[in-house]
Amino acid sequence: MLFLETAVLCAVLFILCIFRTGTDAKNLQNYNSYPDAAQSRIRAIPEYEHQFKEQNPFLTFTANFLLFLAILFVFGIFIRQSDFTHNFLSLLFLGQTLNAFDLIVIDLLWWRHTSRIRFSKLPQPALYQDPRKHISAFIRAFIMFCAIALIDGYLLTLF
Template sequence: MVQMLLAEGMLLCSLFWAFCWLGTGSDEKNIRNFSTYSDEVQKIVKARPELSGNIRQRGPAAIFAGNLLLFTALLFAMGLLTRQEYFAGNFLNTLLLGQALNLFDFLVIDLLWWRHTKRVRFSGTEESPELYADPRKHFYAFLRGVLLFLAVALINGYLLTWI
């Protein structure tokens, strides 16, 4: 069971890393994650007409709902491989996978990679790494992720027990 959870966790983290890598690298790709950038970077981007017209922001409730649906489905599929007879086992397995992914996102992707790579920088700001160093938005996203994956674990704990 533990080996399966570790394998699932490694697969999820690898997939998440790949999506992050593929979703960055140009202004057109980076603008999709506009809300994750510091206020200073957002100000610069909004002041540039060639970029500001491409900003598409969703509200926090819409983002949370979309992530809830996505990760409920994804972790449900993974949970089928480690399904337990009782709610507690299903809840804990899903919670562990979700929080491991959340922690990986915060520590590896946000703090180690995102803040230091030129891949996420908008053109014209490549030589200003300090604009990308503020971890506050990433920390708040991590806290929202804790709540998100708790909700996903509750939902999947019941779903996996009932099927």
């Protein structure tokens, strides 16, 4: 069941990424995901002005933490046991596999090479190749999923 849940979460994440890209308007909603070089070029284009906003990293982390705390808790209900170690390790596996899938498949293999994420006024592929933001997001999510596995693992043990 754990592997099925992992596959479902990874597939849903990939589908969401596809549907949230493809037009300049959709891509501008993901402005913070773009490399610094692309962001500075985006800010210089008058047509894009006021169509994106820079998000507070703390608020983004907090929102993602709460979202995945709820999602992994719900998925954890179906695989829970009375043992904290099992619940913790299962949720840690689920979260970190999703995190690794996001970095490797979505960010490094798909995102950097698909034309869906490119802006019509910035078609140069080189602007989108820098993986640093994706790697730092992976590190933040690594910490986040460890904390979530601890909290949800404990809650599922009590439940």
